[in-house]
Amino acid sequence: MLEFLSQPWPWYTSGIVIAFVMVLLLFFGKSFGVSANLRTICSACGAGNNVKFFDFDWRAQTWNLLFLVGSVIGGFVSAEFLSNGEIVQISQATIQDLSALGIAAPDDLQPEEIFSLEAAFTLKGFLILLLGGFAIGFGARYAGGCTSGHAISGLSNLQLPSLIAVVGFFIGGLITTWILLPLIF
Amino acid sequence: MRGLKFIIAGILFGIVMSKSEAISWFRIQEMFRFQSFHMYGIIGTAVVLGVIITYVIKKYKLRDYQGNPIVFTPKEMSIPRYLIGGTIFGLGWALTGACPGPMFVNIGYQYWAILIAVGGAIAGTYLYGAIKDRLPH
Numbered sequence: 001m002l003e004f005l006s007q008p009w010p011w012y013t014s015g016i017v018i019a020f021v022m023v024l025l026l027f028f029g030k031s032f033g034v035s036a037n038l039r040t041i042c043s044a045c046g047a048g049n050n051v052k053f054f055d056f057d058w059r060a061q062t063w064n065l066l067f068l069v070g071s072v073i074g075g076f077v078s079a080e081f082l083s084n085g086e087i088v089q090i091s092q093a094t095i096q097d098l099s100a101l102g103i104a105a106p107d108d109l110q111p112e113e114i115f116s117l118e119a120a121f122t123l124k125g126f127l128i129l130l131l132g133g134f135a136i137g138f139g140a141r142y143a144g145g146c147t148s149g150h151a152i153s154g155l156s157n158l159q160l161p162s163l164i165a166v167v168g169f170f171i172g173g174l175i176t177t178w179i180l181l182p183l184i185f
Numbered sequence: 186m187r188g189l190k191f192i193i194a195g196i197l198f199g200i201v202m203s204k205s206e207a208i209s210w211f212r213i214q215e216m217f218r219f220q221s222f223h224m225y226g227i228i229g230t231a232v233v234l235g236v237i238i239t240y241v242i243k244k245y246k247l248r249d250y251q252g253n254p255i256v257f258t259p260k261e262m263s264i265p266r267y268l269i270g271g272t273i274f275g276l277g278w279a280l281t282g283a284c285p286g287p288m289f290v291n292i293g294y295q296y297w298a299i300l301i302a303v304g305g306a307i308a309g310t311y312l313y314g315a316i317k318d319r320l321p322h
Contacts, residue, residue, distance in 0.1 A: 005204070011223050014205030015230020021198045022231070023238050028190060029249040034286040038310040053314030066188045067195040068289050074199015075208070075293025082204060090211045093220040098211075109209045110282070110296055120298035129298060132280035133288070133305025139274025140285060140306075141313040142320065143267050144260065146274060147284040150267075151228055154260065156235025161260040161267050168271020169278060170217075176279035177217040 006084040022152055030063055033149030035140035037061070037068050101185040113185070128184065135172075143168060199290045208290045210282025217279050265321040277309075 022032040039054065040061040048055035088106045095105045103113050112119065119125035140146040143165045145154065151169070154162025206212050207227055216224035241247070242255050249255055278284050281302045283291060288306065291299040313320075 011226035019234035070195015071199035075290035078203035129301035133302030135277030137306030137309025142270030164267035172275020
């Protein structure tokens with residue numbers, strides 16, 4: 001059983017479980033949206049004293065912080081107990097495109113060129129992660145949600161605003177992939 | 186321990202995101218290069234099931250475990266807000282290969298470098314809150 005679980009899971013298992021998690025939260029009286037936690041964290045750190053946007057009862061969002069704690073534990077469990085060390089099987093075309101940028105074929109889940117501590121503590125590597133994260137946090141709040149809130153919850157409820165947000169996610173992603181990455185690497 | 190169920194839901198989410206490789210930078214690159222169906226399959230399956238389930242919840246006016254009706258709050262319509270905000274989000278998504286959920290799953294996976302991105306995301310959220318009234322919505 002454990003051996004079976006340790007293989008990479010097919011995409012549909014992920015889609016099914018994500019939908020299940022969304023429903024689970026709905027039946028718990030909540031809604032699925034991870035990026036709201038970033039606002040909650042700002043508020044819990046006292047940002048509400050200076051900025052009105054963070055002046056709300058963040059304790060009512062504790063449930064979502066607990067969900068976040070769970071997702072960290074889930075990552076830990078996968079890495080420690082459910083991994084057989086298999087490398088991510090991306091397509092040959094992607095491997096070729098990335099090697100043209102100077103990013104080696106996968107030998108794990110993440111590229112050494114970005115996620116190794118050596119890379120992260122070069123100026124370039126540090127800025128990639130910091131500015132990338134910054135755009136994610138700024139953009140998610142500006143758009144009122146991230147992939148979970150818009151692409152999953154919003155589209156499930158047939159919300160046009162969420163569709164517009166998802167189109168935006170792709171515009172930004174394509175700009176980074178096709179224009180910025182060749183300039184950076 | 187009323188919070189335990191949220192931790193368990195999070196664990197389930199964290200496991201499935203890592204085991205389906207949705208937390209991998211490589212998979213996100215593959216998606217934005219249209220070179221694999223993998224990520225589209227994940228998001229597509231979740232959305233199709235989500236649409237059906239949301240429809241059923243509304244049609245049968247289902248209630249949550251405390252007996253309260255499950256309500257879906259419609260999002261206010263705006264184009265600039267979702268398009269500009271979404272595009273900025275996408276810039277960072279493709280750069281770090283992580284959206285907010287997978288960011289935290291990656292911490293558990295002990296890719297410690299992602300903590301820099303998490304710090305950036307908190308700072309970005311703070312800046313948005315500080316200047317939101319000056320942005321087109």
